[in-house]
Amino acid sequence: MDQLDKQKVVEALIFASDEPLSLREIVNILKMSEETHLRIRMNEDDVLSVIRHLNSEYVTSNRSFRIIQSAGGFQFATLPDFASWLGLMVKEKAKRKLSQSALETLAVIAYKQPVTKPEIEAIRGVNVDYMISTLLERDLITIVGRSASPGRPLLYGTTLTFLKHFGINDLIDLPKPREIDEILNDSTFEVEKELMKRLGKDLTEQEEQNSGSIELPSDENVTQMEVKNEN
Numbered sequence: 001m002d003q004l005d006k007q008k009v010v011e012a013l014i015f016a017s018d019e020p021l022s023l024r025e026i027v028n029i030l031k032m033s034e035e036t037h038l039r040i041r042m043n044e045d046d047v048l049s050v051i052r053h054l055n056s057e058y059v060t061s062n063r064s065f066r067i068i069q070s071a072g073g074f075q076f077a078t079l080p081d082f083a084s085w086l087g088l089m090v091k092e093k094a095k096r097k098l099s100q101s102a103l104e105t106l107a108v109i110a111y112k113q114p115v116t117k118p119e120i121e122a123i124r125g126v127n128v129d130y131m132i133s134t135l136l137e138r139d140l141i142t143i144v145g146r147s148a149s150p151g152r153p154l155l156y157g158t159t160l161t162f163l164k165h166f167g168i169n170d171l172i173d174l175p176k177p178r179e180i181d182e183i184l185n186d187s188t189f190e191v192e193k194e195l196m197k198r199l200g201k202d203l204t205e206q207e208e209q210n211s212g213s214i215e216l217p218s219d220e221n222v223t224q225m226e227v228k229n230e231n
Contacts, residue, residue, distance in 0.1 A: 006040055010050045011067075020073025023047050098138075105131040106140060110162070110174060114144050114155035132156065140165065 013029060014021055021029075023044040030040035030047075042050075051067050051074055058066055068077045078086060098106065105128050108120050120128050135141040144157040158171070168174065 113157040116153040
């Protein structure tokens with residue numbers, strides 16, 4: 001493997017890591033492949049030299065980020081010049097966060113779809129007009145048809161945006177109620193923790209009432225680069 005490829009591998013490792021990677025960690029990762037031809041023999045000084053070279057390239061090409069040393073390791077960070085724009089991005093993301101009520105409503109729809117508004121309200125015990133409107137506006141749910149029950153109420157289901165928001169490929173990837181507690185132990189969940197927590201509570205109660213399990217429709221068709229900011 002030539003020097004250019006080694007640089008790309010080191011760059012990819014640092015970029016993809018959620019936490020700062022130490023020189024020792026990078027060295028160990030480079031040589032741990034089971035395939036001999038993919039093992040890269042570098043020492044810590046070699047890796048440090050690569051990082052310095054990468055930063056030199058970023059300066060030359062006037063990029064908005066650098067590899068910085070932090071907490072004993074290395075990670076990507078944007079330059080302070082862009083702090084104002086990044087601050088605006090964070091505020092905009094905060095606006096898009098769902099309230100607990102919206103998460104609870106979305107949870108019911110995700111697991112019971114296709115489902116009507118009266119059915120959602122029967123599970124939640126509250127009026128969900130505003131929540132459904134909010135979820136429709138954010139393209140997390142959509143109208144998928146009408147029920148054959150009296151009055152022919154609208155049926156709701158989740159969308160592609162829902163799958164993207166929660167990082168899943170298909171509805172069959174949604175956790176089953178028995179998996180909720182295990183998921184909650186994963187420290188990587190934040191906003192989604194509340195959704196899964198509420199899902200587990202609501203679904204368990206429904207299962208006890210209905211004496212049956214909740215299954216996702218088998219014919220359901222509805223079907224991240226993040227630049228790390230140096231605070």
